Amino acid sequence: MDDCHGAPTATLPQPPAAGKQHIVAIVGPPNSGKSTLFNRLTGLRQKVANFPGVTVEHRMGRARLDHHREIYLVDLPGVYSLHPRTEDEKVTHDVLAGTMEGLPKPDAVILILDSTNLSRHLSLAAPILGLGLPTLVVLNMADDLHGRGGEVDPAELSKQLGTPVALISASRGSGIEKITEFLSGATLQQLPRPPLVELPVLQNVPKIRDWAANIGRRTKYRAPAPPVWTRRLDGVFLHPVTGLVVFLLVIIGVFQTIFAGARPLMDAVQAAIEASGRWIEATMPDSPLRSLIVDGIWSGVGSVIVFLPQILLLFLFIGILEDSGYLARAALIADRTMAKIGLQGKSFIPLLSAYACAVPAIMAARTIENKRDRTATILIAPFMTCSARLPVYTLVIAAFIPEKPLLGIFFGTRAAALLGLYVIGFLAAIVTARLLKSTVLKSTRAPFVLEMPPYRWPTVQSLALRLIDRSRVFLRRAGTVILAVSVVLWVLSNLPLENGKAPEIGNSYAGMVGHAVEPVIQPLGFNWKIGIGLITSLAAREVIVGTLGTLYGIEGTSESMNLQSALRHELTPGGAAALLVFFAFAMQCMSTLAVVRRETGGWTWPVIQFVYMTLFAYVFSFAANRLISLWF
């Protein structure tokens, strides 16, 4: 109870004050089980943070040692060396050297290595030991090593390296007590500096590798037999025929889950938000404050919280795919196709997810280590036709396109129009990807490498922590940026007061803005009412349907027939086509902008993306308006 200050946020670690708190950095190569160990040690007492000026994330957490003491742990990006070539390596290097802004130099280092691949992973020990910080070498995946007939002598390795060595299994939790013991030493600063063992020249990879092999030999390291099950499973999952079948099944599964599977949950959340909104409405006296809370905050924040089930399901899926090792195989299979638009295999799942919603998709882009590919993926994801565009498409298509059969009863003109909108979104994504990858995000010529980890069972703990972490990030955003924008949009639509009451929307600030933008959007065939819809739909695309309903004095979506005839009255066919094209291309979604800001670590990319997509939408809407107007 010593850390309980009465607030629930007390469980989140605060940035450590220099000199007071002890910090231990966890370092290791990718796929060494670093995150699993970090989760084991910190549980829920962790948070994700960005270092100033870089997009590399690190996790900070507190490990409870006993009733009185805690220690801060920093989970650094996975690296093979400290040679600062990539941003990840630079961050790891700077943190360990104590030159990272905002973080004091760590008191000690935990170096975690995969014991089944020790000869190669030991190479990282050379630069880490060279730092001269107290170090604990953790050999992970002991169960896997022994299960496959491998052997290592931790005592002998400890003698050779001059540091304590612990043999553990992070996923099963065995051997963790040795780490706690080391951390206790770190808090008391009783750790001996490692004696200087003779280290190889750090720039020479073959020399380091020979040094590691020698250490391995002297400690009688026996490498385990190749993972039989992994080979067998790859025989199926990477088979030219069955591999493709499994791949397609997984894709359909992901798509179906986030599209259809999440639907009942989302409806339930929606119902809960509406019910609680009505309850507030019933308990409060009629006032602008009530309107602000119910129509502004509640429906604004609610329209975003509704995505939570979808996000959680997607991340559960991705968590299982990633932790089991299949994600690397899926990326391998998709790589050839994605390479054609300048991206890579790992962009595939995020882009697929974007057909449901760009928000979880952009968060899913974290699995792409290459920063430029990741940024490009994030930037094109909102062009994919997300489910929030569907209400707009359905309304406009139903109002303007008469249903005629094209291919029998299965495929009519309206379905063709909808499919066309999906296609133009996809084409816009490809064009943009090519543009980005041939200019600002041109890949450094770094070769594409993809490690194939052995298949492993995902652990419930790791999956649960991932989901909790994602929900936290998402809800915090809903509680800040989206809350603020909802309030602003409410103010625009409900002020200035007329006789102490909210004005007709045409006379509100939003209405004034609508009138003000009319000359700009008039070439697209839009009037000021559509202009208001474009502004309110910045909250979420489907909001335009409700706004237009309000503008035309129609309550409730059941009156959509009336809304359709109102739209037919309001828009020319050219304007209707322009409206569809505009929604296909424009970045009408503050949730997406907020998540792009978070994931790219600043406002630069979201601003560029917003401007680019809006201009793109404007140009093509203008063209659509002119083109259609020629015919009708």
Add this chain to the structure above:
Amino acid sequence: MQAVVNKQQSHAHGGARSLTALKRGESGTLDRIDLPEDDAQRLMELGFLPGHSITRAHSAPGGDPRVFQVDGSEVALRRETAVHLILR
């Protein structure tokens, strides 16, 4: 900065065999990596070290990228990269 001119073809290296020549299950010994220093180092850190044996494993449908068993792990490389890893 060797091999910047010769981009795709393995026979551009004067007939030397590259990793792309390995058939499924076949092994070879790496001689050198004809790529700029940084890229070569990165590949070496992953286990593609001169003098070490490399075995070709599965590949994506269509044959690219291919997976190689190297130094205790499996790493996939695109063809465009693999042609620059020259076998003995």
